Amino acid sequence: MAEEPVNVNEFQELARQALPKMYYDYYTGGAEDQHTLKENVEAFSRIIIRPRILVDVSKIDMSTTILGHKTSAPIMIAPTAMHKLAHHEGEVATARGAAACDIIMGLSYMSTCTVEEVASSCNAVRFFQMYVYKRRDITALMVHRAEKNGFGAIILTADTPRLGRREADIKNKMIAPQLKNFEGLISTEYVSDKGSNIEALAAVTFDASLCWKDIEWLKSITKLPILIKGVLTSEDAIKAIEAGVAGIIVSNHGARQLDYAPATISVLEEVVHAVQGKVPVFFDGGVRRGTDIFKALALGAKAVLIGRAVIYGLAAKGEVGVKQVIQMLRDELELTMALSGCCSVEDITRSHVITEKERFICRM
Ligand SMILES: Cc1cc2nc3c(=O)[nH]c(=O)nc-3n(C[C@H](O)[C@H](O)[C@H](O)COP(=O)(O)O)c2cc1C
Numbered sequence: 152m153a154e155e156p157v158n159v160n161e162f163q164e165l166a167r168q169a170l171p172k173m174y175y176d177y178y179t180g181g182a183e184d185q186h187t188l189k190e191n192v193e194a195f196s197r198i199i200i201r202p203r204i205l206v207d208v209s210k211i212d213m214s215t216t217i218l219g220h221k222t223s224a225p226i227m228i229a230p231t232a233m234h235k236l237a238h239h240e241g242e243v244a245t246a247r248g249a250a251a252c253d254i255i256m257g258l259s260y261m262s263t264c265t266v267e268e269v270a271s272s273c274n275a276v277r278f279f280q281m282y283v284y285k286r287r288d289i290t291a292l293m294v295h296r297a298e299k300n301g302f303g304a305i306i307l308t309a310d311t312p313r314l315g316r317r318e319a320d321i322k323n324k325m326i327a328p329q330l331k332n333f334e335g336l337i338s339t340e341y342v343s344d345k346g347s348n349i350e351a352l353a354a355v356t357f358d359a360s361l362c363w364k365d366i367e368w369l370k371s372i373t374k375l376p377i378l379i380k381g382v383l384t385s386e387d388a389i390k391a392i393e394a395g396v397a398g399i400i401v402s403n404h405g406a407r408q409l410d411y412a413p414a415t416i417s418v419l420e421e422v423v424h425a426v427q428g429k430v431p432v433f434f435d436g437g438v439r440r441g442t443d444i445f446k447a448l449a450l451g452a453k454a455v456l457i458g459r460a461v462i463y464g465l466a467a468k469g470e471v472g473v474k475q476v477i478q479m480l481r482d483e484l485e486l487t488m489a490l491s492g493c494c495s496v497e498d499i500t501r502s503h504v505i506t507e508k509e510r511f512i513c514r515m
């Protein structure tokens with residue numbers, strides 16, 4: 152029998168073995184030179200933890216509340232597209248993994264299972280991620296379907312007016328299937344002479360004119376709280392609050408959009424300072440270890456979203472793999488908390504980490 156994976160990187164290797172190259176490249180890849188892709192992970196290694204000793208850590212409580220929903224840990228599943236390319240059960244398996252671990256799942260607008268299938272598969276708290284199509288009637292319908300099916304929030308992804316240039320997908324001539332949510336509404340199968348039909352799909356369907364004033368439109372069609380995903384600057388954090396969002400997700404889309412955008416962990420604090428506690432700030436990008444989650448919490452995130460790591464679990468072992476990856480990250484976070492002298496997520500403070508910039512200033 153093959154050895155059991157002991158960390159997320161080993162799950163990635165299992166996913167590589169399980170998937171056709173075209174899909175593995177789609178899931179792992181980033182934009183252009185993949186500079187930001189590497190940085191998202193490496194920037195974590197430049198942040199050092201300042202552990203405190205002789206604290207009673209015999210009981211650790213990782214639970215927290217996200218937009219009023221109690222969860223077992225400050226961990227959510229990031230919305231990622233087309234899970235059936237990773238495993239035949241698709242997003243239903245992912246949702247069940249989330250439910251088993253008592254964490255919130257973000258469902259992608261570009262899912263391969265329908266909103267209804269995911270909603271009826273388990274009792275996970277679900278947030279619905281949306282893109283805005285030029286055909287606003289279709290987007291409004293999707294939001295209503297999410298609302299009707301008990302989703303707890305809308306995640307508006309704001310960093311994708313056009314799709315980033317993912318060169319592996321271009322070379323592989325990556326093909327997206329017809330997405331079941333849109334059957335009878337719009338075709339999601341576009342053939343492109345540029346290579347990747349996902350790029351063509353986004354070019355034809357996504358509304359590149361989307362801007363801040365459209366949050367008013369979104370608020371007019373839903374009562375659900377809105378999280379805005381893709382904030383990387385204090386300027387946009389302030390605009391998001393002015394627009395009345397319920398939360399902000401610091402994200403560079405897993406480095407798949409603008410290459411040479413900053414590593415998300417390097418700008419989290421800028422956003423947190425701008426927000427001044429008015430709304431919760433969430434974080435994603437490059438999280439592969441419990442220590443990464445601890446660092447993001449110390450720098451002010453309310454919770455982190457996990458993208459690729461969950462897909463690796465799904466590709467390797469379906470629902471069981473999703474569960475194992477989340478459990479692994481939860482266990483690692485718990486151990487990090489214990490070894491740093493933190494009994495609850497509230498105990499994790501800014502003084503528990505030191506950034507590269509601070510170390511540099513100390514040396515001067
Ligand atoms: C294969 C893949 C598909 C993605 N699809 C979506 C999507 O449909 N909607 C979205 O808002 N973000 C999407 N993302 C971005 C994730 O929500 C998240 O920001 C990113 O994966 C976090 O980085 P990580 O993968 O390093 O954890 C996708 C990311 C990946 C890797």
Ligand SMILES: CC(C)CC(=O)C(=O)O
Pocket residue numbers: 232261314327349353404407
């Ligand atoms: C189908 C794509 C638009 C999904 C996506 O956001 C991504 O691949 O990063």
